[in-house]
Amino acid sequence: MIRLSSADTTETEAATAAETPIVDERREALLAEFTARLGEGVLGSHIRAGDDLWIRVDRSVWRETAETAKAMGYVFFDYVSAIDWLPSPFGRDMDAQEDLIVSGTPAKEVGPMTHGYAGGETRFQIIARLYSLADGMGIHFKTDVPDDDLTAPTWTSVFAGSNWHEREVMEMFGISFAGHPNMINMYLPTDFQGHPMRKDFPLLARRVRPWPGIVDVEPMPGGAIDDEEGESE
Amino acid sequence: MTAVSDRDDISSLVAEATDNRVNIDFESEGMTLNMGPQHPATHGTLRIVAKLDGEQVISAEPICGYMHRGYEKIVEVRTYPQINALINRIDWLGSFANEVPFILAAEKLMGVEAPPRAQWIRTILFEMSRVANISLFLGDFGLQLGGMTAGFYAFRDREFVLNQIEAATGGRFHPNFDRIGGLKDDLPKGWISDSQVAMDKLLAFCDEMENLLVGNEIFQSRTRGIGVIPADVALSYGLSGANLRASGVDWDLRRDSCPPGLVYDQADWKVWTHPDGDAFARTWVRLQETREAAKIVKQLLTTIPAGPVMAKVPRIIKVPEGEAYVATENPLGEMGYYIVSKGDLVPFRVKIRSASFNNISVLPWVARGAYVPDLISILGSLYFILGDIDR
Amino acid sequence: MGLVESGKLPKPLAKLLNISRKYSIWAYQWGLACCAIEMGAAFASPRYDVMRLGVIPFPASPRQADLVVIAGTVTDKLAPAVVRLYEQMPDPKYVISMGSCANCGGPYWDSYSVTKGVDQLIPVDVYVPGCPPRPEALLEGIILLQERIAHEDMAERWKGDPIVIG
Ligand code: SF4
Numbered sequence: 001m002i003r004l005s006s007a008d009t010t011e012t013e014a015a016t017a018a019e020t021p022i023v024d025e026r027r028e029a030l031l032a033e034f035t036a037r038l039g040e041g042v043l044g045s046h047i048r049a050g051d052d053l054w055i056r057v058d059r060s061v062w063r064e065t066a067e068t069a070k071a072m073g074y075v076f077f078d079y080v081s082a083i084d085w086l087p088s089p090f091g092r093d094m095d096a097q098e099d100l101i102v103s104g105t106p107a108k109e110v111g112p113m114t115h116g117y118a119g120g121e122t123r124f125q126i127i128a129r130l131y132s133l134a135d136g137m138g139i140h141f142k143t144d145v146p147d148d149d150l151t152a153p154t155w156t157s158v159f160a161g162s163n164w165h166e167r168e169v170m171e172m173f174g175i176s177f178a179g180h181p182n183m184i185n186m187y188l189p190t191d192f193q194g195h196p197m198r199k200d201f202p203l204l205a206r207r208v209r210p211w212p213g214i215v216d217v218e219p220m221p222g223g224a225i226d227d228e229e230g231e232s233e
Numbered sequence: 234m235t236a237v238s239d240r241d242d243i244s245s246l247v248a249e250a251t252d253n254r255v256n257i258d259f260e261s262e263g264m265t266l267n268m269g270p271q272h273p274a275t276h277g278t279l280r281i282v283a284k285l286d287g288e289q290v291i292s293a294e295p296i297c298g299y300m301h302r303g304y305e306k307i308v309e310v311r312t313y314p315q316i317n318a319l320i321n322r323i324d325w326l327g328s329f330a331n332e333v334p335f336i337l338a339a340e341k342l343m344g345v346e347a348p349p350r351a352q353w354i355r356t357i358l359f360e361m362s363r364v365a366n367i368s369l370f371l372g373d374f375g376l377q378l379g380g381m382t383a384g385f386y387a388f389r390d391r392e393f394v395l396n397q398i399e400a401a402t403g404g405r406f407h408p409n410f411d412r413i414g415g416l417k418d419d420l421p422k423g424w425i426s427d428s429q430v431a432m433d434k435l436l437a438f439c440d441e442m443e444n445l446l447v448g449n450e451i452f453q454s455r456t457r458g459i460g461v462i463p464a465d466v467a468l469s470y471g472l473s474g475a476n477l478r479a480s481g482v483d484w485d486l487r488r489d490s491c492p493p494g495l496v497y498d499q500a501d502w503k504v505w506t507h508p509d510g511d512a513f514a515r516t517w518v519r520l521q522e523t524r525e526a527a528k529i530v531k532q533l534l535t536t537i538p539a540g541p542v543m544a545k546v547p548r549i550i551k552v553p554e555g556e557a558y559v560a561t562e563n564p565l566g567e568m569g570y571y572i573v574s575k576g577d578l579v580p581f582r583v584k585i586r587s588a589s590f591n592n593i594s595v596l597p598w599v600a601r602g603a604y605v606p607d608l609i610s611i612l613g614s615l616y617f618i619l620g621d622i623d624r
Numbered sequence: 625m626g627l628v629e630s631g632k633l634p635k636p637l638a639k640l641l642n643i644s645r646k647y648s649i650w651a652y653q654w655g656l657a658c659c660a661i662e663m664g665a666a667f668a669s670p671r672y673d674v675m676r677l678g679v680i681p682f683p684a685s686p687r688q689a690d691l692v693v694i695a696g697t698v699t700d701k702l703a704p705a706v707v708r709l710y711e712q713m714p715d716p717k718y719v720i721s722m723g724s725c726a727n728c729g730g731p732y733w734d735s736y737s738v739t740k741g742v743d744q745l746i747p748v749d750v751y752v753p754g755c756p757p758r759p760e761a762l763l764e765g766i767i768l769l770q771e772r773i774a775h776e777d778m779a780e781r782w783k784g785d786p787i788v789i790g
């Protein structure tokens with residue numbers, strides 16, 4: 001853990017050092033069991049001791065993952081969603097770039113694509129969470145979806161609640177789910193163009209008028225005017 | 234409609250109704266009933282397209298998106314304090330409760346912990362917003378079933394809580410009071426005793442509602458045995474909060490996996506469940522929950538520790554790289570934020586797991602085979618806030 | 625109402641008509657988002673009690689309403705419904721736009737799905753700012769609207785284009 005507060009630095013460091021070797025046995029055991037059941041399917045994992053577990057599985061075993069988890073008592077369905085790991089060309093700090101480009105300065109370089117916990121290979125990743133009431137623990141599952149084939153097996157036959165979540169992922173990211181009973185837009189009108197949650201989907205309102213919050217502190221009004229006001233009063 | 238309390242009977246009835254179409258003699262083309270997008274009894278605009286056979290619903294499909302405001306996208310271009318002001322507006326009846334899981338997730342990534350006094354006040358305000366939220370539900374549900382009076386009572390008594398929230402935070406509705414590392418301010422003078430009085434009033438309101446609404450014969454006959462959701466269905470749809478507890482699942486995030494930063498273990502309270510899983514059970518569980526929340530507040534008010542309300546955090550908040558999910562038991566159910574940070578001023582991705590989205594997704598399942606007037610009971614008792622569905 | 629439309633209504637009569645219209649506004653509440661709750665507090669709670677201003681907040685349908693309060697976020701998906709609702713109302717009709725969202729998009733000014741201001745769709749008579757505006761603010765908006773109705777030349781209102789305050 002990184003502590004940003006500068007107070008008690010020595011103490012904090014000592015605490016961090018003491019925390020690190022803690023092994024979360026329950027989650028390790030859980031991970032081992034998953035690896036045993038899914039075999040080759042488990043591609044990566046990450047454990048934050050005492051807190052959370054991430055498991056990345058292959059897309060071909062995505063549905064088996066849900067079945068396995070359900071059989072192991074992970075019966076509470078939390079959510080299914082996706083992450084677009086592409087570094088945003090239109091992020092917050094990129095707003096002012098419009099002005100730069102107009103004035104002839106080259107745009108800021110976009111950094112390389114990096115993935116989060118449990119790794120990843122593709123731009124899009126599906127993420128889902130299941131929870132076990134008996135264990136009091138949740139698991140995050142991730143799976144990679146290659147760009148040229150944006151589909152994944154559906155979970156609807158295992159967890160009925162994933163129906164709406166998968167529709168949402170389809171409309172927001174353009175990832176469709178094979179075997180889903182009703183793959184239509186969830187939120188947006190049917191004639192909406194594009195997939196808004198993709199990183200390369202621009203928020204047009206911002207491009208017309210840059211975010212006012214960029215100027216954290218507005219410059220004070222000119223001193224001369226201040227004086228004049230003071231005199232006239 | 235007979236008041237069948239046995240869940241199996243009901244589900245077999247439902248299955249029969251859907252499969253064989255009970256009105257087989259009057260087999261018709263069916264009729265499509267469009268409820269909404271404007272409906273006076275719902276918060277916000279949910280549209281339901283129901284296919285009917287006579288009085289019976291063959292299928293009911295909610296159409297969402299009329300209130301889709303694109304939270305998950307626009308938070309990617311806002312800094313953490315700015316997001317805090319924005320996410321108040323997801324579940325607009327219990328605003329403060331929306332901030333807490335987000336702040337806790339950010340705190341987890343930063344490794345910051347709020348001082349005890351801030352934790353106490355957070356929990357108190359959290360429970361107060363639960364009271365404000367659910368008390369309106371009780372009135373509103375009465376309104377939907379034709380009992381106007383309950384609505385007026387709820388609006389009257391809710392003001393007492395809102396006054397307290399306003400006195401502490403400055404906002405009746407959208408407090409934006411929580412900060413990474415603590416709270417914006419300390420409590421004003423005299424707030425604690427005023428809150429005790431307000432909570433007493435709310436406890437009296439609960440008693441009143443119990444007689445006025447839950448004890449009402451018409452109310453009971455319109456809700457008992459209506460919209461039964463068995464526990465396994467509830468789990469696989471991810472129902473949470475009172476909807477899940479009304480199906481007999483004894484699970485409450487406040488008790489079972491309370492994230493660090495809230496002090497529910499310091500109060501003596503109880504999680505209520507109900508075995509029936511029908512509309513009445515959901516209302517009843519919510520009523521008890523309001524009582525418990527008021528009790529939690531009353532207890533915590535007496536034990537607030539002294540000290541600062543803000544930990545030391547940098548002035549410009551940059552959250553270190555990492556991913557974290559924190560969920561809390563909000564008035565509507567489990568609300569969680571999955572934050573992916575790249576060590577920037579803004580989060581890389583925020584997944585908002587809102588309770589109503591899951592809660593209402595069970596509607597097509599539970600409405601099958603119900604009668605049209607029961608659809609209102611079912612919808613009302615599932616209790617959703619549109620901002621929480623559509624985000 | 626031939627007299628009114630021809631604009632030949634005697635002044636005292638017009639005044640009387642305006643006063644009676646002013647104190648019998650049937651307000652249709654269109655609660656869309658958070659602001660709806662504050663509107664509910666203003667309209668339905670005993671504490672703020674809008675009926676003392678001569679506003680009746682419970683018409684069953686927009687076809688019976690003189691005033692519609694658009695309270696909350698209007699999204700692009702909802703926009704056709706807003707227009708339809710406005711068209712269903714009988715003339716003379718008034719619109720109060722409540723909250724920053726309905727005024728200009730508010731906190732969602734950069735969102736891809738929110739209409740930035742309901743005045744892009746229908747003419748608005750009174751804007752009530754705030755996020756959310758307190759119930760008192762909405763009441764003040766209603767009083768402003770009543771003042772406006774009191775001084776209105778009805779012939780103009782019924783014949784001409786809707787009046788839009790900038
Ligand atoms: S103006 Fe504010 S309070 Fe009103 S609907 Fe918009 S976000 Fe909600």
